[in-house]
Amino acid sequence: MTYFIARDSAALSIGAEQTADALTSAAPDADIVRTGSRGLYWLEPLVEIEHAGRRVGFGPVDAGDVDDVVHAVANGTQEQHPRFVGRIDQLLREQGQQRLTFARCGVIAPTDFDAFVQHGGTAGLRAALAQSGQATIDAVKESGLRGRGGAGFPAGIKWQTVHDTPGAEKFVVCNADEGDSGTFADRMLMEGDPFTLLEGMAIAGVATGATQGYIYLRSEYPDALQTLTEAIDVAHRHGMLGSNVLGSGYGFDIEIRLGAGAYICGEETSLLESLEGKRGLIRFKPPLPAIEGFQAKPTVLNNVITLATTPTILAHGAATYQGLGINKSCGTLTLQLAGNVARPGLYEIPFGTTLGHVINELGGGSASGRPVRTAQVGGPLGAYVPVQHFDTPIGYEELGEKHAMVGHGGVVVFDDSVDMAEQARFAMEFTDIESCGKCTPCRVGSVRAQEVISEIVAGNDRESNAELLRELMELMGQGSLCAHGGMAPAPVLSALNHFSEDFGVHAPAEVD
């Protein structure tokens, strides 16, 4: 009998450690395997039991429930137990999930290299080592994989630029700063299946000619740091990293560098400054990081999920990945559902599913039981999508047509008690606090916008101040040096246009 229970920091925060301790006492003869999370956060602490080749789950299981669960399993009455949820892989399939990037997360112990290999690990890297760098880049291009950090730029084109740029030294930098509200996919992957990220970085290195990788990790993720540190050490011992990657003669190594807690250090040029030990200020582009990145050398700079998705593409073929999704949004999106929602968690689903389906069917609607009013999609600078747009398929262009964005795939749900004027003011407060300060539209505009919203809320010259707010947003959107100020209008304008009643102003003549 084997029990599986997550040691993911979200599961730990709601008592997984106590549940694991209780299991050790209640079932001393059983094997207890600590895994990452399956991403079914409303069921955490989730306990899975494998017996005679069958793996079934119970959740949520507090320490106080453990004796009862163990007893039911021993009696063969587990299916009648109120916490019984059945087979988790079946549940994920019923939800329409297609676990490609997260296939092993929650299934195996995060730093068990043998289990990683048994479940398909290293197949992608072996494929990359067996062919030319160009062939690997072609596969990534064909797969249609777009960067998952926010901008959605095609990964293969970025890799091609690094490959084609001459340079004795090249780097792979993984952006693990994950500062967007409601996002946790990067953390979950690093804590639950870290070898996949290391494998993806090694593939990027082999394909482009880079020999050194850096993971820029946010300091707020101590559990991810611990798991990644252990995983790098284990990967070295098994020859997946080091001077002779999987016996190929090719050398690739990875170091972790911690950020100091600034949102703007997630922006790629600012990240590079920080990685070089300087203050996280935006760099002018061009040159692109792919041409002059870390230490002015050609650098692949990708998000955790982008890099961690390349092993499955290389192992199973570009066409399999490209065949999923909608239009120019290929493959699966690791959507993170949070906020006021009954079933929060990570849903890896093909692009093209509608927001309404995700929020109401998969997420079960609001946690409060009140009607859902809106969801902010794509992080703190993402638009508030009103329910009348919930039939929009999730895709980069499709959401773009509604002035919204996929971003890092975070969806934060709000019920009808939300005050959208307050949300708009909060967005500007966030932009102000996290601005790097280099350009005036963002540094000053975000302060001025808070003042104008306060005037509107106070009932002073509402209509003319709303007009002023729109002008200010246009100025920030067009005049800012980077996407921090450039995207800031999205939450404010979506709130003002779709929820004008919360500002006490007239709705615009046309709202699209």
Ligand SMILES: Cc1cc2nc3c(=O)[nH]c(=O)nc-3n(C[C@H](O)[C@H](O)[C@H](O)COP(=O)(O)O)c2cc1C
């Ligand atoms: C203000 C700001 C914050 C960002 N934060 C992150 C982040 O935390 N993680 C991330 O991967 N990308 C972040 N990005 C996007 C990066 O600049 C960059 O586009 C991305 O890391 C490139 O990787 P990708 O092509 O794999 O998405 C941020 C961008 C901006 C403007």
Ligand code: SF4
């Ligand atoms: S938009 Fe904001 S964060 Fe970006 S460069 Fe200007 S001041 Fe810095």
